[in-house]
Amino acid sequence: MRILHISKYYFPYIGGVENICKYLVENAGCHETAVVCFNEKCANVVDTVNGHCVYRVATWVNVARQALSLSYFGVLKRAIREFKPDVIQVHWANPFPAAVLLTMIPDDVKLIIHWHMDIIKQKHIYPFIKPIEKALLMRADRVVVTSPQYRDASIPLQPFKDKVRVVQNAMDEQLFVLNDGDDKRIDAVKKSFEYKPIVFFVGRHIQYKGLPYLIEAERYVKSDCVFVVAGSGPLTEELKGQCTSDRVHFVGRLNDEELKFYHYAASIFAFPSISKNEAFGVALAEAMYCYTPAVTFTIDGSGVNWVNLNRISGLEVPNGDERAYAEAIDKLISNPELRAEMARNAHARVKDFFLIDNMIDKMNECYEELDISSISTTILEGVKS
Template sequence: MRILQISKYYYPYIGGIENTCKQLVENMPQYQMAVLCFNDKNEDIIENVNGVKVYRVATWINISRQALSLSYFGMMSKAIKEFRPDIIHFHWANPFPAAVLLTMIPRNVKLVIHWHMDIIKQSNLYPFIKPFERSLLKRSDLIVVTSPQYRDGSLPLQPYKNKVKVLPSAMDEIKFILRQDDEKEIANLKAKYGNKKIVFFIGRHIQYKGLPHLIEAEKYIQSDCEVVIAGQGPLTEELKKQCKSKRVHFVGRLNDDELRWYNYAATVFAFPSITKNEAFGVALVEAMYCGTPAVTFTISGSGVNWVLLNGENGIEVPNGDDKAYAAAIDILLTNKELNKKYADAGIKRAKEYFLIPRMTKMLDEYYRDLYL
C-alpha cells in the first residue's frame, strides 16, 4: 500500500506536526511512503530523506504563518501522478494545501485527515478557511485526533464524529533512555544550581505556552528551588525584562543530551500552557517518561488534561490561577512520597500510551480498516 503524507514542512525542519509525520513515515516499513510539504525557501526540490521521497514546494510568501505558492498545484499533481498513492494522509491545520488537494485528489484514493488542532489564532481568516475545512472533512474517509478531549471539544469535528478515531501522539523513547555517563552529567547539572530542587520548563516562548504565568507564579513559590526556562521564541526578551528573580534562569535552546539531563535532574516539570493551541503536549510526555511529575492548567478541549491525569500522575489547577500554580509546585517540591507516586504513575502512563510503536500499530489497524 502506498501512502502520501502531506505535512506543512518536513525533516530537518523541527516542529510538533513535522515530528509526528516523520515518526509515521520512518516507523511503518510495511507501507511505501512519500511526503509532500513546503520548502522553507523559494525553491521547488525533490529529494531523498532517509530513503523516503520528499516533494518540497517553494514558499513564495507567508501570511499568518501559512506558506503560499502557486507551484503547489504542479508539485501536488506530480506527486500524485508519480507516486500513485492508495491513501493520502493530510496533516491539518494546513489550509492552502487542503484547498489545492480538493481540486485534484482522485476519487479512488482514500483520505485520512490527521487533526492536530483547530484553527484558533487566525480567527480573522477562519471565515475564509472554513469552507475548505468543511469540504475536506466531508471528503475524508477517516479523521484521527490526538485525544478524546480534542475529539469531543472540537466544533468543526462534531458533524463528522462517526469518522473520528483517537491516535495519541508519541515521544521518541530512544532520546530519553539513560546513557553511560548520564548520571555524572545529571549530578553536574544539579550542582550548577547549588543542588537545589529544579522546576523545569521547555518550549517555544510564545503566548499560548503561558510563560508569563510561570514567571508570575514563581513569586509565590515558598520552597527553596531554581526555575529553569529552556527554549526561545518571540517573547524571550520581553520575558527576561519582566522577570527580576535571581532564581529564574533562561538557558536557551538545548540539544538532545541536555534536554534528557534536565528532565531527569528536575523535581517538577512546569507546563503552564493556557489555550487549545496546546493540543497535546509531547514535552509533557517526555517529562513523565523521565519520572518528573508536572503541573498544568485546566485547558478545556485540550488533550493536555488527558496526558496528565490530575491526582494520578501530576497536578492540574484552574486556568490562569498563578497562586494555585505556585502552590501545586510547592506540593511536589516538598511532598516526596506524593512526588514519587506521581512520578511512577507518569512513567507507566508514558510507556503504556505514548510511545511510537503503539501509535504506529494503531494507525496500521486504521489504514487496513479503510479497505475492509
Template sequence: MRILHISKYYYPFMGGVENICRYLVERMPMHNTSVLCFNDSNKNEESNINGHTVWRCATIFNIARQAISFSYPIMMRKALRLSDPDIIQYHWANPFPAFFLYFQIKKKQKLIIHWHMDIIRQWYLYWLVKPIESWLIRRAEYICVTSPQYREGSKPLRNVKSKVRIVPNAIDESKFRLNDSDKKRVSEIKAEYGNRPIVLFVGRHTKYKGLSYLIESETWIKQECGIVIAGSGPLTKSLKELVSRQNKKRIHFVGKLDDNELKCYLYAASVFAFPSITKNEAFGVALAEAMYCYTPCVTFTINGSGVNYVNLHNVTGLECPNRDSKAFGEAINLLLSDNALRTRFAQTAHDRVNQNFLIRNMIAKMESVYNEIEAKQPNLN
C-alpha cells in the same frame, strides 16, 4: 498500501507535526509511504529521505504562518501521479494545499485528515479557510485527532464524531536513554543549582505558553528550589524584564537546549512546569517527554486540549484552574514538599507514557485506522 502524506514541512525541518509525520512515514515499513510538503526555500526539490520520496514545493512567501507556493499544483500533480496513493493522509491545519487537492484527488483515493489542531491563531482568516476545511471533513474517510479531549472540544468536528479516531502523538524513547556521561551531566546540573530541587519549563516563549503565570506563581512556592526556564521566543526579553523587576532571584533563563542537554535537564528536574493556557497547546509532547524521564508535571486545565489527557490530575501530576498562579505555585510547592507523592507520580508518569505515547503506540493506532479502510475496500494493496 500506498500512502501519500501531505504535511506543511518535513524532515530535516524540525517541528511537532513534522516529527509525527516522519514517524508515520519511516516507522511503517509495511506500507509504501511518501511525502508532499513545502520547502523552506524558493526551490522545488525531489529527494529520497531514508528510502522515502519527498516532494518539496518552492515557498514564495508566508501569510499568517501559511506557506504559499505558486508551483504547488504542478508538484501535487506529479506526486499523485508518481506515488499513485491508495490513501492521502492530510496533516491539518495546513489549508493552502487543500484547494488544489479538491481538484486533483481521484474518487477511488481515500482521504484521512490527521487533525493536529483547530485553526485558532489565524481566526481572522477563518472565513476564507472554512469552505475548504468543510470539504475536507466531508470527503475524509476518517479524521485522526490526538486526544479524546480534542475530539470533544473541536467545533469543526462536532457533527462528524463517528468519523473520528484517536491517534495520540508520540515521543522517540531512544532520545531519552541515559548513558554514563549523561548521568554525570545530570549531577552537574543539580550541582549548578546548589543541589536544590529544580522546577523546569521547556518551550517557546509565546503568549499561550503562559510563562507569566509561572513567574507569578514563584511567590507561592515556599520550598527551596531553582526555577529554570529553557527555550526562547518573542516574549523572552519582556519575561526577563518581568523577573528582574520583581527581583525573583530563583528564576533562571538558560536558552534553547540541544537534545542531549534537554534530556539531562529533564532527568535533573524534580517538577516539570507546563503553564500553557489555551487550546493552541493541542497535546503537549514536551509533557510526555518530561513524564517519560520520571518528572511529574503541573498543568492548567485547558478545555478541549490534550494537555489534560497526557497529564492526569492526581495520577501523573497535578492540574490547576486555568490562569490561577496561586494554585499553580501551591501545586508545585506540594510536589516539592512531599517526596512520597512526587516519587509515586514520577513512576506513574513514566508508565503512562510507556503505555500510551511512544512511537509503537501511535503506529499501532494508525495501523488500525488503515485496517478499517482496507476492510471497507479489500482490493487496496
C-alpha cells in the same frame, strides 16, 4: 498500502507536526510512504530522506503563517502521478495544500485528515478557510485526532464524529534512554543549581505556552527551589526584564542531549500552557518519561489533561490561577514520597500510551479500517452488477 503524507514542512525542519509526520513515515512497516511539503526556500526540490521520497514545494510567500505557492498544483499532481497513493494523509491545519488537493484527489484514493488542531489564532481569516475545511471533512474517509478531549470539543468535527478515530501523538524514546555516564552529567546540572529542587520549563516563549503565568507563580512559591527556563521566543527579553527573582534562570535553547539531562535533573516539570493551541503536549510526555511529574492548567478541549492525569502523574490546577499553580509546586516539593509516586506513574503512562509504537499501532488500525472498507465496496459493486 501506499500512503502519501501532506505536511506543512518536513525533516530536517523541526516542529511538533513535522516530527509526528516523520515518525509515521519512517515507521510505516509494510506500507510505502512519501511526503509532499513546503520547502523553506523558493525552489521546487525532490529529495530522499532516510529512504523516503519527499516532494518539497517552493515557498513564494507567507500569509498569516501559511506558505503559498502556485507551484503546489504541479508538484502535488506529479507526486500523485508518480507515487500512485492508495491513501493521502493530510496533516491539518494546513489549508492551502488542502484546497489544492481537493481539486485533484482521485476518486479511488482514500483520504485521512490528521487533525492536529483547530484553527484558533487566525480568526480573521477563518471565514475564508471554513468552506475548505468543511469540503475536506466531507471528502475524508477518516479523521484522526490526538486525544478524546479534542475529538469531543472541536466544533468543526462534531458533524463528522462517525469518521473520527483517536491516534495519540508520540515521543521518541531513544532520545531519553539513559546511557553509561549520563548520571554524572545529570548530577552536574543539579550541582550547578546547588542541588536545590528544579522546576523546569522548556518550550517556545510565546503567549499560549503560559510562561508569564509561571514567572508570576514563582513569586508565591514558598519552597527553597530554582526555576529553570529553557527555550526562546518573542517573549524572552520582555520576561527577563520583568523577572527580578534570583532563583529564575534562563538557560536558552538546549540540544537533545542537554534536554535529557535537564529533564532527569528536574523535580517538577512546569507546563503552564493556557489554551487549545496546545493540543497535546509532546514535551509534556517527554518530561513524564524522564520521571518528572508535571503541573498543568486545566485546558478545556485540549489533550494536555489526558496526557498528564491529575493526582496520578502530576497535578492540575484551574486555568490561569498563578497562586494555585504555586501551591501545586509547593505540594510536590514538600512531599518527596508523593512526588516519587507520581514520577513512577508518569513514566509508566508514557510507556503504555505515548511512544512511537503505540501511535503506529493505533494508526495501523485506522489504515486497516480503510482497507476493509475498500474491500467491502468492491464486493458490493460486484453484487450490484
